[in-house]
């Protein structure tokens with residue numbers, strides 16, 4: 001074995017973790033969103049991040065992509081410390097991350113084909129014939145090659161989400177971040193998206209981070225799950241281990257119980273004090 005080969009072998013073993021989060025702390029004013037959080041996202045897997053509403057799941061994705069900066073701690077993506085990178089290096093790293101955000105609507109004036117072609121036109125100088133092939137392959141991967149000429153307003157919600165997914169993988173990212181991909185979908189579209197996320201992850205060789213409230217759907221396809229609440233990781237492991245976790249926090253979330261350690265009310269003074277206070281707001 002040559003020196004290079006052994007170095008490569010070593011790298012492939014230690015590179016098992018593609019996103020490494022250590023001691024992550026982040027506040028929004030007085031609100032502690034994350035307090036000394038550690039997480040490992042393993043390469044090639046689907047990792048779900050779950051937790052009650054407002055617990056910081058979207059914030060976590062924005063921290064991973066460098067849109068937000070932690071107050072303390074580090075986030076490494078493929079060995080690169082996201083928040084230590086110069087702007088141009090951060091943009092290069094971001095190109096390796098596909099994002100399917102809930103709000104990531106399609107460009108309404110562009111056809112399905114042109115929506116998927118958009119990142120390729122922006123970031124590459126591919127000749128048109130090559131670009132066409134790539135776009136058709138991405139659309140084929142989400143089952144919508146035949147819909148290439150439709151406009152976004154001619155698509156169902158589920159189809160639009162799939163086109164957005166084709167666009168998210170247009171630049172062949174290593175990592176895809178999904179923020180609530182199932183929101184607003186009917187059960188059939190939801191089922192289709194669930195299958196598609198798993199299938200793409202394995203067929204294209206991606207790593208997926210999936211933020212979702214949909215416990216059943218997510219548990220179906222995740223290799224690992226993190227449950228976060230009140231700024232901390234309260235459970236982690238494969239779905240079967242989380243399902244067997246008896247802690248009240250985890251049970252409340254996994255079983256969708258309205259009552260439990262997580263309160264329905266956002267932190268506030270006692271209602272009677274608030275109502276009697278001589279204030280205008």
Ligand SMILES: Nc1ncnc2c1ncn2[C@@H]1O[C@H](COP(=O)(O)OP(=O)(O)OP(=O)(O)O)[C@@H](O)[C@H]1O
Nearest residue numbers: 028031033051052053054055056057058059060213
């Ligand atoms: N721009 C902002 N300014 C101030 N506070 C914010 C801002 N964005 C989010 N927050 C607060 O940070 C916390 C985490 O928000 P985040 O959107 O990450 O939660 P989430 O877990 O994704 O919620 P949901 O499941 O409801 O989408 C919330 O309490 C929210 O009110």
